[in-house]
Amino acid sequence: MNYCHIRNTSCFFKKYFLYIINFVILIILTVLPFMLVIRKFFSKEITLILILLCLIIQVLIHIKFFLHLNLSNKYKWNVISIIFAFVISTIILSGSYWVIKSLNHNMYSVEV
Amino acid sequence: MLNNLVNKKIDTIKLNSNLLNSNKLFGFWLYLMSDCIIFATLFSVYIVMKNNVAHGPSGPEIFNFFMIILESLFLLFSSFTFSFSLLNVEKYNINKSILWLSITFLLGTSFLLLEMFELYNLITIGYGPSHSGFLSAFFTLLLTHSIHVITALIWILVMIRQIISFGITCKVYTRILCLSLFWHFLDIVWVFVFSIVYLIGETL
DSSP states (O other): OOOOOOOOOTTHHHHHHHHHHHHHHHHHHHHHHHHHHHHTOSOHHHHHHHHHHHHHHHHHHIIIIISOOOSSGGGHHHHHHHHHHHHHHHHHHHHHHHHHHHHHHHHTOOOO | OHHHHHHHHHHHHHHHHHHHHHHHHHHHHHHHHHHHHHHHHHHHHHHHHTTOOTTSOOHHHHOOHHHHHHHHHHHHHHHHHHHHHHHHHHTTOHHHHHHHHHHHHHHHHHHHHHHHHHHHHHHHTTOOTTSOHHHHHHHHHHHHHHHHHHHHHHHHHHHHHHHHHHOSOHHHHHHHHHHHHHHHHHHHHHHHIIIIIIIIHHHO
16 A cells, blocks of 8 residues: 655655755855864864864754754654664764873883 | 544554654654664764874875865755655655655765775875774764765665655654654764864864
8 A cells, every 4th residue: 555644744845945055054164173283273272172062062062953852742752763873873983082091100111 | 423433543543653754753762862872982083083193194194174164065965855754745745756766875975985085195195093093083973974874875875765656644644754754964073073183173
């Protein structure tokens, strides 16, 4: 049977328009950190913060507009699972960084 | 009477398919989250191994920024064309959705070829994955991402074939939704790769 209930398609061109705006924003956010790193406009710390800022904004735009995730009741478990994955990733990243850092400290290794 | 029965049947199918749809999508979403944890582990390995260069090259010596910008733009653009394809699928516009899917496939392939070219260059000048801890972590991370991209590319070809043979049915639509989640997820992982591996590696 060729029957399928598909999401609301009424605002087709509005969606196109929204995608194009997002696309332009994402291109700017992609090229900007590369320019910052290549041209070296700012000091290292400011460049680092700007790169991380661009990263976070890009990921949020991707999740909102491409993965269509929002905080409505329908996506409650999706949001919970993404938070869970985020917590586990944070534990893995910070934990391994911490362990290796104290390992280096206790071994009196030469800082590279 | 008969009409009523048919209508009732259509309603059940609609309900069931919606249920199925959301369950499958949620299951796929859970898979993506566990994949996310795999990538987090690989990133943490990379961050730990970053300074273990063993007299070989460090990151900034081997990165070619022009290639990386090109790869990022290809992948970003392919994400964008995939959304267009999804919009056309939702309008039951078979020809246009196949066209946009093919463009996505071409962009994904060019991304993959550029990345393979870059890694192949590194291996030919003697900086293969066995050279140092840094290079091992770098190759593992990039190749895991590439394997995901290859899987997604095969999946796109399969979906094009399914749209041609079955049209846009409920099952095909669910599969395309899963594929779109997967493709956008790969793009998000690539954003992390170029920010953390290339840019922060260059800055620090």
